[in-house]
Amino acid sequence: MSEKVVSDYNGYDYKKEFWDNADREYEDQADRMAIRKLLPKRMEKFADIGGGYGRLANEYLKRARKVIIFDYSKTELEQAKEIYGDRIETRAGDIYKLPFKDEELDGLMMIRVTHHLKHLDKAFKELYRVLKPGGVAVIEVANKRTLPKMARFITGRSKVNPWSKEVANYKEISKDGFYNYHPKYAEEIINSTGFNTEKVLSVSNFRSKGLKKLFGTKNLVKMEDGAQKFLAPIRFAPSIYYKLRKPEE
Ligand SMILES: C[S@@+](CC[C@H](N)C(=O)[O-])C[C@H]1O[C@@H](n2cnc3c(N)ncnc32)[C@H](O)[C@@H]1O
Known part of the structure; x- marks a missing residue:
């Protein structure tokens, strides 16, 4: 039997359920802010890999002459076409x-x-x-070594050791499970693949219901802006963003 490796978003309204009807304005702004800091200003042919319905398309449409949104889910790609029409091409397949x-x-x-x-x-x-060669990849890696995950491990609420480089698989979150990576593990792969790392940002640093309540989204977004670069060296945020370049030959 072949291994199931794709997380299937077909038939799931990711836009409505995960973004529009949820309190994730802060997370959305944090992603956009990082992308603006890392993506080149001008590109010829650009692809959003696992781009879904194109939530972040406004961040790259102005920067690239040709834009492709690539995803496994036809539901997501149809939605992207409805929203952006001829401004994008869609391509379906497996990463x-x-x-x-x-x-x-x-x-x-x-x-x-x-x-x-x-x-x-x-x-x-x-x-x-x-x-x-010379091309740029901006990639977000889901981090297992965050402060809340450290607290959960220390207090015995989670068995996943955030300090070990082993890949974390949280089976309970969905039927397919979710994976989180230790930054060192991800960076070893980045290096062995051949990429040069040009910049690293710490993103969604204040992703917490409590902090949203305490400070409000607007203030958290302001704090996030400075924190993305400042906190990058410690790699404790749930999302670590990498600006990678394929070396020129
Ligand atoms: C959480 S959504 C993110 C969408 C978009 N990048 C964003 O930030 O809004 C994950 C997306 O990855 C796609 N995906 C997951 N595994 C994939 C695979 N192996 N090949 C292609 N797409 C995949 C899903 O279909 C889904 O649209």
């Missing part, structure tokens, strides 16, 4: 076998997808393959 030619792209991003990937190394190899 582990990207339907792109070698060196087809000069830019790509992959945000909020690594938590669905059991095989981070295979995915990074594919991203590297489809980028031109």
